[in-house]
Amino acid sequence: MTLTGGCLCGAVRFETDEQPQWIEHCHCIQCRKASGAAFLSGLMYRAEEIRWSGEPKSYESSPGIRRTFCGICGGSLAFRQDAAPEKDCLLLGAFDDPSKIEIHDNVNHIFAERELAWLHVDDGFPRVEGMPDGLFRID
Numbered sequence: 001m002t003l004t005g006g007c008l009c010g011a012v013r014f015e016t017d018e019q020p021q022w023i024e025h026c027h028c029i030q031c032r033k034a035s036g037a038a039f040l041s042g043l044m045y046r047a048e049e050i051r052w053s054g055e056p057k058s059y060e061s062s063p064g065i066r067r068t069f070c071g072i073c074g075g076s077l078a079f080r081q082d083a084a085p086e087k088d089c090l091l092l093g094a095f096d097d098p099s100k101i102e103i104h105d106n107v108n109h110i111f112a113e114r115e116l117a118w119l120h121v122d123d124g125f126p127r128v129e130g131m132p133d134g135l136f137r138i139d
Contacts, residue, residue, distance in 0.1 A: 005095040007075030012054035014077065014090065020044055022106035023092075025125070027115045030061050034076050038119050039109075041092035042079065043101065050088055 006013035020043035031040035057071040061079075068078040068088075077094045080087065092098055109115070112127035 001100060003095060003097075003100055005077075005090065006054075007070035007073050007077060007094070009070060009073035009075070011072045012052070012056045012070045012075070012077060014053075014094075015051050016045060016049050016090075018045060018049045019102045019104075020090075021046075022108075023101075023103065024089075024107070025109045025121070026111055027109060027113075028111040028131075029114065030065070031111075034061060034067050034079070035091065035093065036076075037093070038116055039121075042089035043092060044087060044089050047080075047086050047088045050090065 002015050002017050003019075004013065004015045022044050023041065024044070025039050025041050027039045031042075032038065034040060055071065056068045056077060058066045058068045058080075061067045064082040066080045066082065067076065068080070069076050075094065076091055078088050078090045080089065092101070095101065107123075107125045109121070109125060109127040110131055111129070113129045115121075115127075
Protein backbone atom coordinates (compact mmCIF):
# COMPACT_ATOMS: atom_id res chain seq x y z
CA MET A 1 0.00 0.00 0.00
CA THR A 2 1.36 3.41 -0.94
CA LEU A 3 1.06 6.22 1.59
CA THR A 4 0.99 9.73 0.14
CA GLY A 5 1.12 13.24 1.48
CA GLY A 6 2.20 16.77 0.86
CA CYS A 7 1.80 20.41 1.68
CA LEU A 8 -1.41 22.43 1.77
CA CYS A 9 -1.10 23.82 -1.77
CA GLY A 10 0.14 20.56 -3.32
CA ALA A 11 3.40 21.97 -4.72
CA VAL A 12 5.48 19.48 -2.68
CA ARG A 13 4.43 15.84 -2.43
CA PHE A 14 5.84 12.64 -0.99
CA GLU A 15 5.00 8.96 -1.14
CA THR A 16 6.26 5.77 0.43
CA ASP A 17 5.38 2.10 0.14
CA GLU A 18 6.47 1.44 3.73
CA GLN A 19 4.96 1.77 7.18
CA PRO A 20 7.03 3.87 9.61
CA GLN A 21 9.80 2.32 11.70
CA TRP A 22 8.47 4.17 14.74
CA ILE A 23 6.27 7.09 15.68
CA GLU A 24 7.04 9.84 18.17
CA HIS A 25 4.85 12.55 19.59
CA CYS A 26 7.13 15.47 20.48
CA HIS A 27 6.11 18.08 23.03
CA CYS A 28 9.18 20.35 22.68
CA ILE A 29 8.71 24.05 22.00
CA GLN A 30 10.31 23.90 18.53
CA CYS A 31 7.97 21.12 17.39
CA ARG A 32 4.93 22.97 18.72
CA LYS A 33 5.94 26.10 16.84
CA ALA A 34 6.80 24.19 13.64
CA SER A 35 3.48 22.33 13.64
CA GLY A 36 1.23 25.03 15.07
CA ALA A 37 -0.24 22.38 17.35
CA ALA A 38 -0.01 21.17 20.95
CA PHE A 39 2.53 18.53 19.87
CA LEU A 40 4.04 17.16 16.67
CA SER A 41 3.62 13.56 15.55
CA GLY A 42 6.57 12.35 13.47
CA LEU A 43 6.96 9.06 11.62
CA MET A 44 10.49 7.75 11.07
CA TYR A 45 11.53 6.34 7.69
CA ARG A 46 14.74 5.54 5.88
CA ALA A 47 15.29 8.48 3.52
CA GLU A 48 15.54 6.04 0.60
CA GLU A 49 11.95 4.87 1.31
CA ILE A 50 10.50 8.30 0.50
CA ARG A 51 9.93 9.66 -2.99
CA TRP A 52 9.62 13.45 -3.20
CA SER A 53 8.21 15.67 -5.94
CA GLY A 54 8.32 19.45 -6.05
CA GLU A 55 10.94 21.65 -4.44
CA PRO A 56 10.82 21.45 -0.63
CA LYS A 57 12.71 24.05 1.38
CA SER A 58 14.45 23.47 4.69
CA TYR A 59 15.91 25.42 7.59
CA GLU A 60 17.83 24.63 10.76
CA SER A 61 15.38 25.16 13.62
CA SER A 62 17.85 24.17 16.33
CA PRO A 63 21.43 22.90 16.16
CA GLY A 64 21.50 19.83 13.94
CA ILE A 65 17.75 19.70 13.23
CA ARG A 66 16.49 20.63 9.76
CA ARG A 67 12.80 21.08 9.05
CA THR A 68 11.34 20.62 5.58
CA PHE A 69 8.43 22.73 4.35
CA CYS A 70 6.82 24.11 1.21
CA GLY A 71 8.29 27.42 0.08
CA ILE A 72 4.93 28.48 -1.37
CA CYS A 73 2.32 27.72 1.32
CA GLY A 74 4.69 27.09 4.26
CA GLY A 75 3.19 23.66 5.01
CA SER A 76 5.40 21.60 7.34
CA LEU A 77 6.40 18.22 5.91
CA ALA A 78 9.35 16.57 7.67
CA PHE A 79 12.44 16.97 9.77
CA ARG A 80 15.91 15.46 9.72
CA GLN A 81 18.77 15.29 12.16
CA ASP A 82 22.09 16.28 10.53
CA ALA A 83 23.81 13.44 12.40
CA ALA A 84 21.48 10.92 10.71
CA PRO A 85 20.94 12.09 7.10
CA GLU A 86 19.86 8.60 6.04
CA LYS A 87 16.61 9.03 8.01
CA ASP A 88 13.62 11.33 7.55
CA CYS A 89 10.78 11.94 9.94
CA LEU A 90 7.56 12.70 8.04
CA LEU A 91 4.88 14.66 9.87
CA LEU A 92 1.62 12.84 10.50
CA GLY A 93 -0.44 15.89 9.59
CA ALA A 94 1.14 16.02 6.11
CA PHE A 95 -0.22 12.57 5.11
CA ASP A 96 -3.29 12.52 2.85
CA ASP A 97 -4.95 9.71 4.82
CA PRO A 98 -3.29 9.12 8.21
CA SER A 99 -5.81 6.35 8.97
CA LYS A 100 -3.78 4.06 6.67
CA ILE A 101 -0.77 4.32 8.98
CA GLU A 102 -0.35 1.27 11.16
CA ILE A 103 0.13 2.13 14.81
CA HIS A 104 2.30 -0.42 16.59
CA ASP A 105 4.12 -0.66 19.88
CA ASN A 106 7.10 1.45 18.75
CA VAL A 107 5.43 4.74 19.71
CA ASN A 108 6.35 7.21 22.43
CA HIS A 109 5.99 10.78 23.69
CA ILE A 110 9.27 12.70 23.91
CA PHE A 111 9.96 15.89 25.86
CA ALA A 112 6.97 14.74 27.90
CA GLU A 113 7.96 17.10 30.71
CA ARG A 114 6.95 19.95 28.37
CA GLU A 115 3.47 18.59 27.65
CA LEU A 116 0.92 21.36 28.10
CA ALA A 117 -0.77 21.16 31.49
CA TRP A 118 -4.27 21.24 29.98
CA LEU A 119 -3.50 18.50 27.43
CA HIS A 120 -4.46 14.98 28.53
CA VAL A 121 -3.47 12.34 25.97
CA ASP A 122 -4.35 8.96 27.44
CA ASP A 123 -3.00 6.67 24.70
CA GLY A 124 -0.94 4.39 26.94
CA PHE A 125 2.31 5.02 25.05
CA PRO A 126 5.50 5.63 27.06
CA ARG A 127 6.46 9.18 28.03
CA VAL A 128 10.14 10.11 28.06
CA GLU A 129 11.84 13.24 29.35
CA GLY A 130 13.94 14.97 26.70
CA MET A 131 15.11 13.19 23.58
CA PRO A 132 16.25 9.65 24.31
CA ASP A 133 19.58 8.37 23.04
CA GLY A 134 19.22 6.49 19.78
CA LEU A 135 15.90 8.13 18.92
CA PHE A 136 16.90 8.47 15.29
CA ARG A 137 17.60 4.76 15.00
CA ILE A 138 16.31 2.55 12.24
CA ASP A 139 16.07 -1.16 12.92
